[in-house]
Every structure is written in C-alpha cells, then in structure tokens.
Amino acid sequence: MSIKANVYDFFAYTIPGGFILLTTLYALNIFGVLQIDFLSLAPSTVQIIVIIGLSYIIGLLFEPIGKLWYRLFKPKGYAELALIEFKKIHPLIHVNFGAADWNILFAYLKRQNLDIASDIERVNASSIMLRNISFGFAVLAVAEIVNFSMTLLPLHLFFGIVSVVFSIIAGKESDKFAQWFFLAIFENIASQALQISDLVKSAKESGKVKSSRK
Secondary structure (H helix, E strand, O other): OOOHHHHHHHHHHHHHHHHHHHHHHHHHHHHOOOOOOHOOOOOOOOHHHHHHHHHHHHHHHHHHHHHHHOOOOOOOOOOOOOOHHHHHHOOOOOOOOOOHHHHHHHHHHHHHHHHHHHHHHHHHHHHHHHHHHHHHHHHHHHHHHHHHHHHOOHHHHHHHHHHHHHHHHHHHHHHHHHHHHHHHHHHHHHHOOOOHHOOOOOOOOOOOOOOOOO
C-alpha cells in the first residue's frame, strides 16, 4: 500500500506542478523575459527526468498557495460536511467519533486493511491534484488575458475564458473528491463494527410476525 500511496502522492503533485511550470514559462515568454519556441522543443531523456523532478518540487512548493487560492471560494471543514452527509445517508447508524478524529480513524484503517486505505488515499490524491490544477488554470487565464490586452487577438481572450471555466470545474471536482475522502473513512470505520445481524433481522426478531393461520 505504501508504494501505491507514494505513486498517488507523486502524481498528485507532479501533474499540477508540470502544468504550473509550463504556464509560468508561457507567461515569461509573453512578457519577453524568456524567448522559448515551444513547438521546436525536443528534450532528451535526461532533461525529461529533470523536468519531472522539477515538476514534483514545484507541485509541493505551490501546495500552500493552491490551498489559499482554493479557500477564496470554497468552504472549509470538509470532514464536518462529510460527517453530516454520513449521518444523513445512514440515519440508523450511530457513531461515537467526531469529524476531528478522521486522521486517527484513517490510521486505524491503514493498520486493518492496507488495500482499502490505499483506495481512500487515491481519492485524496485526486482532490489535491485537481485543487492545484485549478490554481494553474487561474494563472493561465491571467496570462492569456494579459496577452489579449497586448495583442488584441480574440484567440487569447477565448483561451482565457476557457481557462477560467476549467479552473472552476477543477475546483468543484476537487471539492467533491475531498468530501468523498472523508466520507469513505467514516463509512469504512462504521463497517468495521457492523455485523450482518445488525442489518438484517427476521420478522420474528423484529416483532412483526403475523400468523398465517387463523
């Protein structure tokens, strides 16, 4: 599971880090700081490895900024929202833990079932990746709008608007995956204590037996 989790973590930061790197180079090219012909780029294997490593580092460095950006238009307290949703979906199941206990509950799941914990970690990695990509699209939107103001080419305005739309979509999807992450923890913890007899009872046990004979 640790190998899978590390792979999820790697892609969660590398993909948005690479996107932010390309967006930054594109913006610097627009402002004339760098002169890059993206169409003629043909990096070697070593350069690709360096770019991947650099993308991962950039993804980690931009993680706090991505969180700040995301909180401008998204609610906090995903664990609390997920617990409310859990109680709404499962009104007959009573739990003795709070939303703030999610990290302890997740640690328990890792100890009990590594495969389940790995699947849950994948959901969290998707949320992180989408959140940082949302910020990357926001940066790209600014670059395209500035480029439009300099060139007055409608194509740049179009790409700027598309980038804003993608930024919003990525943010909303990240929000969904974040709540799924906590909800999965709560549901799997609750399932650990359930017995089949808790869910299915005979008519006799439920006190609803009716004689078929008169």
